[in-house]
Amino acid sequence: MLVVAAPGFAFEIAGSVDKIADGDTFWVCDANACHKIRLCGVKAPEQGESGYFESAYGLSKLVAGKKVTCIRVGGGTPCDGRSKAISFDRIVAQCFLDGGDVAITLFQQDLVCDWVKHSGGHYSKGDPTRVCH
Numbered sequence: 001m002l003v004v005a006a007p008g009f010a011f012e013i014a015g016s017v018d019k020i021a022d023g024d025t026f027w028v029c030d031a032n033a034c035h036k037i038r039l040c041g042v043k044a045p046e047q048g049e050s051g052y053f054e055s056a057y058g059l060s061k062l063v064a065g066k067k068v069t070c071i072r073v074g075g076g077t078p079c080d081g082r083s084k085a086i087s088f089d090r091i092v093a094q095c096f097l098d099g100g101d102v103a104i105t106l107f108q109q110d111l112v113c114d115w116v117k118h119s120g121g122h123y124s125k126g127d128p129t130r131v132c133h
Contacts, residue, residue, distance in 0.1 A: 010072075011072045011076075013030060013035050013037070013070045013091070014028075014069040014070070015031075015034075015068070016066065017063040017065060018034055019034075021036070022047065022056045023052070023058065023106070023111055024039045024043060024055075024106075024112060025039070025090055026063065035070075037070050037095060038090035038093070039092075039103045039112075040073055040094050041079045041082075041083070041094070041103060041119025041120075041123060042103045042106060042112040042115055042119070043112060044056070044059070054111060055106070058109055058111040062097065066097055067097075068095045068096060068097050068102065070093035071093055072093045073093065078094065078120060078122035078123075079092065079094065082118045082119070103123060107123045107124075107130070114130055114131045115132045
């Protein structure tokens with residue numbers, strides 16, 4: 001697969017997780033800037049929904065203050081061709097901590113569901129009980 005990027009557009013963002021917004025959104029800060037990241041292919045409960053605090057706390061416990069590497073949609077993620085690279089003001093990306101996929105860890109902990117529309121079933125592996133509705 002050939003991936004072409006505009007000048008100044010890097011598919012990889014690596015840095016420390018500075019702040020958590022909710023169960024699927026956080027900021028990654030590198031030497032130049034902080035980037036608001038939306039995990040691709042999974043969906044966490046929104047504020048006011050059941051499980052919101054558990055999901056946000058679970059993400060915070062997993063990544064806060066730690067170094068992650070994120071690959072933007074279009075750079076070789078399960079969401080390529082299914083999801084936009086930017087959602088509202090967030091970069092949509094697959095992120096890794098110590099080589100493991102952050103979204104898979106959250107999914108395994110029942111803190112997010114597989115958003116099949118965007119992941120192609122990557123996280124649930126076809127289990128209909130674990131997909132977003």
